[in-house]
Amino acid sequence: MPELPEVETTLRGIEKPLSGAKIECLRIRDSRLRWPIPDDLGARVEGRRIVSLQRRAKYILINLEPGSLIWHLGMSGSMRIVNKSTELRKHDHVDLVLSNEVILRYNDPRRFGCLLWADDALAHPLLRSLGPEPLDAEFNGTYLYKKSRGRRIAIKSFIMDQKVVVGVGNIYASEALFLAGIRPARQASRISLARYDALAVHIKGVLQRAIAQGGTTLRDFSQADGRPGYFEQQLHVYGREKQPCTLCGHAISNKVIGQRASYYCPKCQI
DNA sequence: CTTACCGCCTGTCGGC
DNA sequence: TGCCGACAGGCGGTAA
Structure with missing residues (x-):
């Protein structure tokens, strides 16, 4: 969607x-x-x-x-x-x-x-039962950190869970994790508060920049006036398997996590 | 409670 | 050229 x-x-x-x-x-x-x-x-x-x-x-x-x-x-x-x-x-x-x-x-x-x-x-x-809006102040690193205690699922599946935080789907989960330097398969319970702070900031940032660009058009989506969204050109990892990382040049990997394609840089994301 | 998986649909793309 | 399977931005339901 x-x-x-x-x-x-x-x-x-x-x-x-x-x-x-x-x-x-x-x-x-x-x-x-x-x-x-x-x-x-x-x-x-x-x-x-x-x-x-x-x-x-x-x-x-x-x-x-x-x-x-x-x-x-x-x-x-x-x-x-x-x-x-x-x-x-x-x-x-x-x-x-x-x-x-x-x-x-x-x-x-x-x-x-x-x-x-x-x-x-x-x-x-x-x-x-939906979780908080990601652009609201109550959504922050501390919230994510507390919510993730005892959760063994991959961090990418965790932030795509609409009971944890709403609105983050497969594209923006991949992008936010890249910007935060976190590997998408990492267990949610094994991420520090400091890294959750960064992740929350990057989730907000990537969503805001995408809104400013009218969203991302890959195939079906168009704005209400029929124009496409223009955020695709700013994607760092999503859909870029085998292409060079925009930070280090290493090839972007694609691994299936929670039945979804998950793109990341194996060098920049730990 | 958590997690993993299925299936709902049509369209497109890559491989043979 | 044509066919066939894999896959696509979501998410509720079910089973373990």
Whole structure:
């Protein structure tokens, strides 16, 4: 999926046209997402006004007050702002049609995303047990250090666990570990507080820089205006197997950790 | 509680 | 050129 920077980029791209707008209707062309889109969702939102939008973890929340649409982009989802004469593309599964001529169009080839309703989104089972936002002050080295005591899993799997910290996926986990000089397979319990301090700083830094670049586009992702994200050119290790390390020139390795490709420099990351 | 693994889907790419 | 398997940015469910 879109990780945190891609979801944040999407949110920023749709916030202005959607905020305060009235929902004309919800057009569902294919409801077979990760969970089926509820049958009554259209009736539930039709004619109502969008009060605000927010991101929590990798979820986009469209608040109608009371109640929210809970929208996740899955692995391959994207949203675009279009109008009624915009031609449909393959996998354009949902349109949120607003009365101001604006249409929010959701495209998701793999259909791993979801579109659900909750009276209280943050209390929804999918969101209830999520860890802290990585850009919040409460997320820091001390938090990671305490949370990791007794955890034998690889540090990369640990920071990708949404109960530990949200928003960090396969790309940015690899990048943050490179910047912090930590080998992705290292056990989470065997990392010092000082190194967790550095890791927290680099998680925040890489996410912020990626947001500033509109996210990373590898294949499916695009911003709400259709442009790609531009962070790919700043990736140090992700997808760079056998290419030279940007710091020392050694070839980048790729090892499977927790069923996911994991890129690192065997010289710079210990 | 933790950890490891499966599977949901379509599209693309590399190897033969 | 065509076919086939491996793999892809996520994540809930299950089993041990």
